[in-house]
Amino acid sequence: MQLAARIHELTKDYVLKGETVRALRGISLEIPDGDYVAIMGPSGSGKSTLLNLIGCLDRPTSGCLQLGDDDVSSMNDGQLSRIRASRIGFVFQSYNLIPQLNVLENIEVPLYYRGRITRLERSRCRELADLVGLSDRLKHRPQQLSGGQQQRVAIARSLANDPCFILADEPTGNLDTGTTKDILDLLDDFHRAGKTMIIVTHEKEVATRARRIIRLRDGRIDESLVQ
Amino acid sequence: MLWLHTWLIGIKSVLLHPLRSLLTVLGIFIGVASVIWLLAIGAGISQKAQEQIEGLGADNIIVRSVKPAKAPDGSTSFILPYGLLRADYDILVETIPTIRGALPIREMRREVRYGQRELLARVVGCTPEYAAITQLEIDRGHFISDAELQLEKNHCVLASNVVDTLFPYKDPIGRRIYLPEAQDYYKIVGILKYRAPTAAIGGSLAAQDFSQDVYIPITTLRRRLGDTVVVRRGGSREGETVELNQITLQIDGIENVMKTADLVQQTLDRRHSKLEDVVVIVPKELLEQAETTRIMFMVFMGVIAGISLLVGGIGIMNIMLATVMERTREIGVRRALGATRSDIVLQFLIETTVLSVAGGLVGILGGAVCPYAVSGLRNILTSYASDLVSTLPQLVQEVTPILHPTYFALAFLISVVVGILFGVYPAIRAAHMDPIEALRHG
Known part of the structure; x- marks a missing residue:
């Protein structure tokens, strides 16, 4: 099977107030194309650090991280930016929409960092807005939307550049139960459409949707469960 | 990164904070307008002074x-x-x-x-x-x-x-x-x-x-x-x-005086070679005085204009640093969505450019009213405080600002350059933020 990501002996140290924190102490993991992985664990266990490394927002201290055929662990800032622009879609806990842009413009943002925007891509953004159920709110500003609606926009945005990965960091952390279910259903839909999904969460009901649950403890994999 | 998009985003971001943008524009406006005023009034006084010196016979x-x-x-x-x-x-x-x-x-x-x-x-x-x-x-x-x-x-x-x-x-x-x-x-x-x-x-x-x-x-x-x-x-x-x-x-013309004097001297030397009975007198001191006056005014205007633009530039830098701080989260999001460092630099530079161009344009308008404002001010002062006015030097009482198209171009150009120069540091600072830190920013 084609691998979406291959992680080998990955470590990450960072310095916090003069002390070295060893956030990841050697993670090895293979994520097949189209997988649905939930990363769980107590706070400080390194879940977000791992997600940020896979998302090319940061570089590992040591170890190997391969996305598709590319070894991203040795790439420079510009190359990592390009990988993010073309292959990765982020969904954040606090939505992180850009306040001065309306819904449609927010969905289009990732496209601007890839260079040209075709008419086709633009119409795809409208389709995405339609898919997440916001086609009647295209001109609204983020602050005019509810939390659930904002997260839908964020999901649509994460798909705009047609990425391989959707990386979601606590995507339902700020939402109530009903909305959580809607958002998870939406993510399920896109997973079924072929996206590789990696979700960081500490909620059981979120994790149950995943094919595999990885539990981290103190920067190491504690348990890897296939459901 | 698309140009049109970037400019539109820049303008939108500027409009998102009307008061802040207005204050920045005001800073540039004052800088540009004061440069034009100084140039115009300086040119007026300088011309008057030159005329006075010419009146003494410098030409x-x-x-x-x-x-x-x-x-x-x-x-x-x-x-x-x-x-x-x-x-x-x-x-x-x-x-x-x-x-x-x-x-x-x-x-x-x-x-x-x-x-x-x-x-x-x-x-x-x-x-x-x-x-x-x-x-x-x-x-x-x-x-x-x-x-x-x-x-x-x-x-x-x-x-x-x-x-x-x-x-x-x-x-x-x-x-x-x-x-x-x-x-x-x-x-x-x-x-x-x-x-x-x-x-x-x-x-x-x-x-x-x-x-x-x-x-x-x-x-x-x-x-x-x-x-x-x-x-x-x-x-x-x-x-x-x-x-x-x-x-x-x-x-x-004053600039031709020395050359012509040489010619006159040569002509007369030929015709009066036997007797040294003619002398050619050039108003050297007057010429020097005219030149010193001119240079003094230029230096004086340059210094004041430089200071006012520096103040405007610091204003821009201040506002842009605040903007960058406030939009740390946005910078993180954009970086996560694939923006390179240079995309971020460009975005903020465009915003400063929008601000300084706007300030420059308004400043040009402010500079254009200089002659009217000066004569209006003079009228008001002479009718309400004629004693005060009469104590001023003749040169100041009578000065008419001289506007020249190059002053506008110069002031505008300088304002845009200053705006961009002082915007570079905040923009670079924005670009070099750690995306993860930026995303975590409140």
């Missing part, structure tokens, strides 16, 4: 006859001919193109009388232009006219002191004064206002007292009084023949 070259130290060898006559010739005048005027005008002058000491009163006056034969060039002001009547010059009229114009001495109680206009040596009468057609003697300026222009002058047409002087003057001294007779005492050459 004049004076050629004078001087009595040679010894008579030429072989001369037996007791009458010594020397000095400028009328032919010199013609040659200078015809051959040197930078000469805008030339005044021939012949002057001699003569006794003048009216009734019982008498005075040793300086009789000056001149042309009508003399009054303008030496800045003589007519009190009543008129100065010597072209017709009087042509017709060699026995008309004269009196300086104020002559009037006071000869006509303490009567109106001199229309009366005749008598020159006993020439046994001739001259009708008074004009009298001059009092003019203070000019002080000597440096070593190049001697002090001149105009108060004892009687002006007559130079043609009349030539015909009636002649070129030769004979004086008795200790039993012997001494005489001299001088055609012209002085030629004042007006040059068509």
Whole structure:
């Protein structure tokens, strides 16, 4: 099977107030194309650090991280930016929409960092807005939307550049139960459409949707469960 | 990264904080407008000052006859001919193109009388232009006219002191004064206002007292009084023949004065090689003064303009740093969505450019009203605080700002450059934020 990501002996140290924190102490993991992985664990266990490394927002201290055929662990800032622009879609806990842009413009943002925007891509953004159920709110500003609606926009945005990965960091952390279910259903839909999904969460009901649950403890994999 | 998109985002972001953007624009506006004002007022004052210096004769070259130290060898006559010739005048005027005008002058000491009163006056034969060039002001009547010059009229114009001495109680206009040596009468057609003697300026222009002058047409002087003057001294007779005492050459620009002076000197050297009987006087000190004044103004304006733009630039930097701080989260999001560092730099630079261009445009409008504002201010001040105004130097009271299109271009260009320069640091700071830290930012 084609691998979406291959992680080998990955470590990450960072310095916090003069002390070295060893956030990841050697993670090895293979994520097949189209997988649905939930990363769980107590706070400080390194879940977000791992997600940020896979998302090319940061570089590992040591170890190997391969996305598709590319070894991203040795790439420079510009190359990592390009990988993010073309292959990765982020969904954040606090939505992180850009306040001065309306819904449609927010969905289009990732496209601007890839260079040209075709008419086709633009119409795809409208389709995405339609898919997440916001086609009647295209001109609204983020602050005019509810939390659930904002997260839908964020999901649509994460798909705009047609990425391989959707990386979601606590995507339902700020939402109530009903909305959580809607958002998870939406993510399920896109997973079924072929996206590789990696979700960081500490909620059981979120994790149950995943094919595999990885539990981290103190920067190491504690348990890897296939459901 | 798409250009249009980036510009639109820039403008949108600017409009998202109207008050903050307005204040930034205001800073640039003040910078640009003040640069234009300073340039315009500076140019106005500088021009006035230059005019005043020119009025003193900075654009004049004076050629004078001087009595040679010894008579030429072989001369037996007791009458010594020397000095400028009328032919010199013609040659200078015809051959040197930078000469805008030339005044021939012949002057001699003569006794003048009216009734019982008498005075040793300086009789000056001149042309009508003399009054303008030496800045003589007519009190009543008129100065010597072209017709009087042509017709060699026995008309004269009196300086104020002559009037006071000869006509303490009567109106001199229309009366005749008598020159006993020439046994001739001259009708008074004009009298001059009092003019203070000019002080000597440096070593190049001697002090001149105009108060004892009687002006007559130079043609009349030539015909009636002649070129030769004979004086008795200790039993012997001494005489001299001088055609012209002085030629004042007006040059068509201060910058041409030195060059023209060289030419004049060469021309005259050739024609007066036997006797050293002419001297060319250049108002060197005046020229230097004009140049120093100009440079002083430029430096002065430059310094003040620089300071005001620096203040504007610091304003921009301040606002942009605050903007960058406030939008840390947005920067993180954009980086996560694939923006490179240079995309972020560009985005913020575009915002500063939008702000500084807007400020520059408004500043140009603010600069354009300068002349109206200055005259309006002057009117208000003169009607409400005339005492204060009268204590100001003449130059300041009368200044008219001079606007030149290059001032607008310059000020606008500088403002945009300053805006961008001072926007670079905040933009680079934004670009070098750690995306993860930025995303975590409240």
